Amino acid sequence: MNLFVFGLGYTAGQFVARERARFGAVAATRQGPVAATRQGPGEAPGAPAGVALRVFSPAEADPRIAGDLARSDALLVSIPPDDAGDPALRAFAEAVAAGPARWIGYLSTIGVYGDQGGAWIDEETPPAPTHDRTRARVAAEEAWRDLGARTGKAVQVFRLSGIYGPGRNAFVKLREGKAQRIVKPGQVFNRIHVDDIAATLAASLDRPRPGAIYNVTDDEPAPPQDVTAFAAALAGLTVPPAVDFATAALSPMARSFYGENKRVRNRLILEELGVRLRYPTYREGLRGLAGEAEPPAA
Template sequence: MNNKVKKIGKPRLLMLGCGDVGMRMLPLVRERFRVIVVTSKPERCEELRAAGAIPIVADLDQPASLGRLARLAHTIVHLAPPQSAGEKDRRTRNLAAILPDRATLVYISTTGVYGDCGGASFDETRATRPTNARAQRRVDAESVLRAWARRSGSRLAILRVPGIYAKDRLPLERLQKGTPALSAEDDVYTNHIHADDLAMIAVAAIDRARPLRVYHAVDNSEMKMGEYFDAVARTFNLPSPPRLPRSELQQQVSPMMLSFMSESRRLRNERLHNELGVRLRYQTVEALLKTLS
């Protein structure tokens, strides 16, 4: 009976979107919170229940399905990506319309909001300059949530996230296909974070993020994209990708991949350590690769 009372008394956490990172978050929060996960896929309900969550079927693309989420929880983690077209994030706009007052919300954004920075190293004070619609949708989402937070007296933390890696999230298929990479002269700096560390960062932000604060959820790696591919190739005894100048490479890769290869930046993460108190499990990509070699 005591256990039943304790369970009922847990505060609620609402999670929107529960892919790989969300599933890694669940073990970190389910003992402390009654976790309610919004999914648009009814077939995922059994999996989510088995992971300790309470699934609710709703669709951020369908505002009429969201009414029951209003005031359901005052701690919210927004992991759902924008829709795939347009410059506005309609999903986040639909969500903001039903969010409660005086809540705590952690939003998972992207480092792509900065656009190409010519390899510069910078902190969270740098202005956004999105160069494609995908990043523009993220900037729109951040803006919408900031306006909601100011209006409602809520605490918002924005985590800008780079390329996510893990043991099962490495570019092995790309390497096996022999997809080329940029020549050293044209190569770009990339940023990285391990999926487990990102889950931990999101939980830390629930507790310790300052209001209306942006955090770079990045590890300490400082690698160019080709160096990353080479390091993974060495670990798995695969051929390193051939290197081509940008003028030739753009004829062989998808427009989305080319857009990633057109942006170079090095994000600093002092706020992550000093304000959120995060101690990364994987300080660099190489730290994970060493465990796999």
């Protein structure tokens, strides 16, 4: 089985590194040479061993991508939509439709559910996006599922909650002095360790279901201030003081996240795909990451 990845970022890179042995050839896109200077936390400029990198951006597409798609049995899409829709579909819909891909995974977000007033929701809950970025996500999900319906390809949508893992976690923010314990009564966030995302994608590869939508999240939505306090205690660091949400210094993007409150169920990935979360709550996840919270040796 060969794999092609649109957008080799943090999550897709972790998946490829974990599952590289199951694939023959792997090719993946990045935005070009400048991408190495724009990495998020935990992202390396390079790629997992044995991955052929291709340039793909709104302004440039490696001509080898069409050939890669013609040889790929599996396709993972990890590029966000832009103002004009899904970039990968816009450039390569015909090549994907004509190619041999039997499994297509689209990485989306639980943000498509909008604000649910803290209620428990699942995949049967209709999307209720409240921002342009999440409305674009819903449109992209629908476009990929429509392609699957037209071509008979198994397109699956994975709605990811807040991603954390090596290099991208509460310890990093605490060490950098960027952690805040912002308190908004009743507010919870959903989260998922990147290793459990990779395990979910691998399970879906073994059990493809055309048109499927999966919420990929752990067992326990939790107040963000509790997560920060738990990480500080594990690392032996000072717990940041509580800050009232109403007066907190937040960017407009960060503040918008607090405008959405929901508890997302993960039953479907557990029961249908047989996933057993390695990190069912933030406590197990942070304990597993605690070693990297140690300061470097002098």
